[in-house]
Amino acid sequence: MAYWLMKSEPTTYSFDDLCHQPKKTDFWDGVRNYQARNFMKAMSIGDEAFFYHSNCKEPGIVGSVKIVKAAYPDDTSWDPDSPYFDPKSTPENPRWFRVDVQAIAPFTHPILLSDLKAHPGLDGLPLIQKGSRLSVMPVSEAHWKSIMAMQVTS
DNA sequence: GCCAACGTTGGC
DNA sequence: GCCAACGTTGGC
Numbered sequence: 001m002a003y004w005l006m007k008s009e010p011t012t013y014s015f016d017d018l019c020h021q022p023k024k025t026d027f028w029d030g031v032r033n034y035q036a037r038n039f040m041k042a043m044s045i046g047d048e049a050f051f052y053h054s055n056c057k058e059p060g061i062v063g064s065v066k067i068v069k070a071a072y073p074d075d076t077s078w079d080p081d082s083p084y085f086d087p088k089s090t091p092e093n094p095r096w097f098r099v100d101v102q103a104i105a106p107f108t109h110p111i112l113l114s115d116l117k118a119h120p121g122l123d124g125l126p127l128i129q130k131g132s133r134l135s136v137m138p139v140s141e142a143h144w145k146s147i148m149a150m151q152v153t154s
Numbered sequence: 155g156c157c158a159a160c161g162t163t164g165g166c
Numbered sequence: 167g168c169c170a171a172c173g174t175t176g177g178c
Contacts, residue, residue: 009176033161055176113177131159133175 003144004039004049005127006065006101007135015051015063015106024103029074030084032096036136040099041071049101050139050147052127053110060112061147069100107151121146 006028008014018026031037043049047067053059073094076082089095117128126137139147 007176035161059177133160135175 002042002044002047003139003141004043004047004067005052005061005137005139006049007052007054009055010053011056014053015103018051018065018101018103019063019106025068025100027069027098027100029076029098031074031098031135032077032084032086033135036134037097039134039136039138040097043067043070043099045070048104048144050144051103054135058110058112060110060115061107062110063106064104065101066104067099068102071097071099074098109151111147111150115150116147119146119150 018024028040031040045067049065049067050061051063051065052061073091074084074089074096075091076084077086077089077094077096078091079085084096086095113128116122116125122128122143125139125143126132126134
């Protein structure tokens with residue numbers, strides 16, 4: 001059982017979009033960074049992840065999701081019509097992978113990036129480290145619990 | 155829109 | 167294998 005954080009730009013795909021999918025489940029495709037891909041490959045069914053809205057007015061964690069399918073090839077990578085097309089990825093030798101996630105629940109109040117930065121005890125959280133741009137990153141159990149506790153009291 | 159940080163590409 | 171050039175991310 002591990003914990004993660006996954007970023008999405010809400011104008012592209014928001015937590016609300018996920019909640020409106022059948023069974024609140026959708027695939028998480030389009031990751032084209034090796035480190036982020038490797039983290040996705042390390043995910044197991046039942047792992048939980050924060051859903052983070054990036055590149056928007058108030059960036060922050062807006063909800064949580066559960067991993068419901070482990071990493072499998074991302075077929076958008078060999079679709080020439082996909083914005084995520086990568087000519088070096090083929091069905092025989094897939095380079096990129098995706099997982100399926102299911103929304104658990106939206107947070108009643110988003111936990112903003114500024115809140116996370118101001119909160120004591122979150123040192124080392126990759127999200128708030130300078131220059132961190134990964135779209136998928138691990139969260140320690142201690143950090144996960146701290147952030148969950150923030151949600152309750154906010 | 156700016157720009158710092160970072161990743162990738164490709165010439166050599 | 168080095169590294170300059172370029173592209174992308176994402177907060178502000």
